[in-house]
Amino acid sequence: MTKKTLTAMFIPIFVLLYASSCSGSIPGGLAGVLLFIAVALAQFIVKR
Amino acid sequence: MLTILSLLPLLILLSCLLAFKMTTGRAGALAVLAAILIAFCFFGLDLLGLTVAMSKGMTLSLYVLLIIWSAVFLYQLVYEFNAIDVINQNILIFIKDPFTQFLLLAWLFSSVLQGIAGFGVPVIIVVPILIHLGFDPLASVAAVLLGHSWSVSFGSMGSSFFTIALVTGLEQQSIGYGMAIFDSVAMIMMGLMVCYIYGKWEYVKKGMVYIIPTSLVMIFVMLTVLYLKLVSLVGLLTALSGLITMYLIYCLQEKQRKKVDLYKGNLTLAKALLPYSMIIALSLLFQGFNLGKYSIAFQYPAFVTGLGYEVAQQSAYAKIKIFGHPAPIIMLSATAAILVYKQSGIWDREKFKNVLNRTINSSASTSTSLVFLITMALVMMDSGMTTALALKVSEITGGLYPIVAPFFGVLGSFITGSNTNSNVIFGKFQVDLAAALGVNGFIMAGLQSIAGSIGVSLGPTTILMASSASGLTGRESEIYKIVIKPVLLTALIMGILNYLLLIVFRLNLGGVL
Numbered sequence: 001m002t003k004k005t006l007t008a009m010f011i012p013i014f015v016l017l018y019a020s021s022c023s024g025s026i027p028g029g030l031a032g033v034l035l036f037i038a039v040a041l042a043q044f045i046v047k048r
Numbered sequence: 049m050l051t052i053l054s055l056l057p058l059l060i061l062l063s064c065l066l067a068f069k070m071t072t073g074r075a076g077a078l079a080v081l082a083a084i085l086i087a088f089c090f091f092g093l094d095l096l097g098l099t100v101a102m103s104k105g106m107t108l109s110l111y112v113l114l115i116i117w118s119a120v121f122l123y124q125l126v127y128e129f130n131a132i133d134v135i136n137q138n139i140l141i142f143i144k145d146p147f148t149q150f151l152l153l154a155w156l157f158s159s160v161l162q163g164i165a166g167f168g169v170p171v172i173i174v175v176p177i178l179i180h181l182g183f184d185p186l187a188s189v190a191a192v193l194l195g196h197s198w199s200v201s202f203g204s205m206g207s208s209f210f211t212i213a214l215v216t217g218l219e220q221q222s223i224g225y226g227m228a229i230f231d232s233v234a235m236i237m238m239g240l241m242v243c244y245i246y247g248k249w250e251y252v253k254k255g256m257v258y259i260i261p262t263s264l265v266m267i268f269v270m271l272t273v274l275y276l277k278l279v280s281l282v283g284l285l286t287a288l289s290g291l292i293t294m295y296l297i298y299c300l301q302e303k304q305r306k307k308v309d310l311y312k313g314n315l316t317l318a319k320a321l322l323p324y325s326m327i328i329a330l331s332l333l334f335q336g337f338n339l340g341k342y343s344i345a346f347q348y349p350a351f352v353t354g355l356g357y358e359v360a361q362q363s364a365y366a367k368i369k370i371f372g373h374p375a376p377i378i379m380l381s382a383t384a385a386i387l388v389y390k391q392s393g394i395w396d397r398e399k400f401k402n403v404l405n406r407t408i409n410s411s412a413s414t415s416t417s418l419v420f421l422i423t424m425a426l427v428m429m430d431s432g433m434t435t436a437l438a439l440k441v442s443e444i445t446g447g448l449y450p451i452v453a454p455f456f457g458v459l460g461s462f463i464t465g466s467n468t469n470s471n472v473i474f475g476k477f478q479v480d481l482a483a484a485l486g487v488n489g490f491i492m493a494g495l496q497s498i499a500g501s502i503g504v505s506l507g508p509t510t511i512l513m514a515s516s517a518s519g520l521t522g523r524e525s526e527i528y529k530i531v532i533k534p535v536l537l538t539a540l541i542m543g544i545l546n547y548l549l550l551i552v553f554r555l556n557l558g559g560v561l
Contacts, residue, residue, distance in 0.1 A: 003073075003412045010106065010419055017103035021096075021348055029099030036102060037084065040077035040420065 006046055009039050053090050054437040057083040057424055058473070062459075072465060073413055076420030083424045087431035092354015100348050101430035104365060105423030107346045108214055111366040112468055113418060114375035115207040117411050122323055122382045123169050124403045124410075129389050129396075130313055131320035136177055137311035146181070147246055148298050150191065151255060153178055155242045156262075156291040158196035162203035163284030164324055170196045171510060175517045185518045187245050190530040193505040193514055195242045197535075198234035200467045201227060201501035202270070202283035205327070205374035208467040209279060212497045214366060215425065215475040218490060222558050224274040224282065226494020229549070230454075230542050232267045234502050235290075237541065239263065241534040257301070258294050266290040280374045281331050284324075314394045322388055326381035334371040342370040357432030418469065425472040438480035449481060450550045451543040453492060457499025458506065458539050465507025470500030487550040490557040495546050502538050505531050 013035045020028035057079045064075035084102075087093040093101065126132045139157060143149045158170035171192055178188035201208045202224075209227070213220045236259060243255030269289040273282045310317050345364035352358050370376055389395045428434045445452055456478065460470025475496055482492035504510055506528070515524050549555040 003416065004408065007412045007415050010415075014103070014106040014110070017099055017106060018346065021100045021103045024096060024349070026095055029095050033084070033095070033098055033102060036423070037081060040081050043074045043077040043416070 003046055006039055006042055009035070013039065050090065050436050051440040053086050054428070054433040054440075056086060057428060057433075061421075061424075071413075072417040073420065076417045076424065080420045080424040080427070083427045083431075083433070087427050087433060091357070091431040091433055093427070093431040094354065097351045097353055097359070097430060098427070100351060100359070101427045102423050104346075104348060104362070104430070105426035106419060107366045108211075108426065108472075109415075109419045109422045111214065111368060111373075112207050112211055112422070113411075113415055114368070114373065115205055115210070115378075116414060116418075117407065118375040118378040118382070119164070119204055119207075120411055121403065121407045122378050122385075123164075124406045125382055125385055126320070126323060128399045128403050128406075129315075129385075129394055131315055131323075131385070132173065134311060134313045134315050134317060134320035136173070137313070138317050140177075140181070141308055141311055142295065143298060145298070145302075146183075147251060147254065148258075148294075149181060150178065150183060150246050151239070151242055151258060152291065152294055152298075154188070154191035154195035155239050156195075156287055156294055158192050159199035159203070159287035160284065160291055162196045162199040163281075163287045164203075164205070164327070171514045172517050175514060179518055185520055186523070186526060186530065189514045189518045189520060189527055191242045191245045193510065193527070193531050194238050194245070194534055196238075197502045197505040198231055198238045198498075199283050199287050199501070200504045201231065201497045202286065204283070204468075205378060206280035206282065207374075208471055208497060208500065209282070211468045212471040212475045212493055215429070215472055216479045216489070216493050218479065218493055219558070220279055221274060221277055222490040223493045223497070224279060225271070226488075226490040226492075226557055227497050228267070228270050228274060228494070229491065230495050230498035230545070231270065231501070232263070233542055233545060234498055234538055235266060236260075236263045237534070237538045238502070245530070258297055261297060262290045262293045265293040278331055280377075281328060284328070315388075315392055319388050319392060323381040323385040326384050327377055330377045330380060331374075334377070337371070343372075344368045344370070353430075353432055355432060357435070359430050418466075421469045422472050425476070429476050434477045435480050438477050439484055442481045442484040447485065447551055448547070449485060450487070450492070450495075450546040451540075453478060453481070453495055453546055454499035454539040454542045457496045457501075458503035458535060461500045461503030462506045465504065465510055467497065467500040467504050470503060471497055474500075482550070485550075488555060488557050491546065491549055491555060495542060499539055499542060502535050506535055 013032055016028055016032035020032055060082050061075050061079035064070040064078055088098060143152055153174050158174040161170040161173055174192045175188050179185050213223055239259040240252055243251045266286045266289055270282055270286040273285050345367040348362040348365055350359060350361035442449055456474045457470055460474045461467055478492045478496040479489040482489040511524050511527055
């Protein structure tokens, strides 16, 4: 996994979080938050 | 307990960057994770609140990143096709005196570049030119780092400026006036510092001839451009007016105005400058027509945290005006530059591929760090953590807080290497403190942004960029030693001025000047 791949991951996360914010969807929000946390944690295994 | 928990994400960020020497991306990742955990477990921010706060953070990141991506693309384009070389060479033809060259390049030309691109570009371009001209590398690095630092906040087509307005929710123009007060102090101080670096007090005295009149012109231009609401052009036009003024003073002093032959590489100077002239022209054009209805905005619902902290509904959050946001203007100008390069016969597909690759590579790390830091700030804000922290600091420092305030701005930039990020972290915090003290929030927001601006010269990423551009890798501590004192001195002067304006004179700014 590269830095660019991780950066690109923000696109689906943003869509998920925004859609969940507007609709009030708890499962969608949870998925978005967990994906965001996964990307944050992945910073420590990503190639520089 | 809650105050200590509110501080924890910032302490994690600080210790990861300074003590454990992590990258901003990794430090930001840990800090945002801490903020999410603390907000969820201790500040009663439920899953829906967390979703809204994090989504807002990403929306805000998008707004700022669009400017960064387009500015980096334009810079890479003019660099790859040697247009920047044509601009640089022509400056050197016009100025022969070494001291004037040093001051003009380190204080003003770097600030013009900051007005256009920023993001380390002034350091990367100007430091090698100064060294190439025969100046001491350490002095060159320190002079450029300090010299352009006053222009960071209004520079980069206004990305830091837009951020402080967005995170505080205050009216842009009035924040701009607040910033102008402190930027006037910073520009004079930094000009004098460059002279001091060149030749101690002897050249500080000599430099006054340039610095005082040039600064007066720049302050006038800054206020005029703000009055015209051309906010994304404040940095560029202010520095450009300074560059022209200082050159005119130089011509008057030298009493010579011989006709000189312009340097012409693969482009004429007019063609090399075209994208930048177009940015100015398009910004003016779009400002003249009311095209604000063509925009993209995001909506967010209101919510209340478990601790009773109320977050208002947002009907048009981080509004991106198609004919007003800097990114479309920069991209249109870049397209015009491409057409000119094609017409001049210097277009090369391979070079363009390099431009795209370098833009993507240099933007990836910045983008990730920015998303983490902005999301952390939004989670802290929407959970009430920032407000809790602000109230505690206000309680401890009381009426003396305005003196301490600029050090928060400097700290933010020192931690993250970015004025934008400093504004994200401390912008709302400073305005909340101003409200708690019952003083003007616009002035406090302005102070925060300019303090963050001068603090950029201490940013680890900026220092590393400067050391690599000058061949001083491994001698970063020497750079820090020269740069830190002027920054802290300027911050203290700004703090005292802030105290006088807010507490002694009770100055009120807002809406109109």
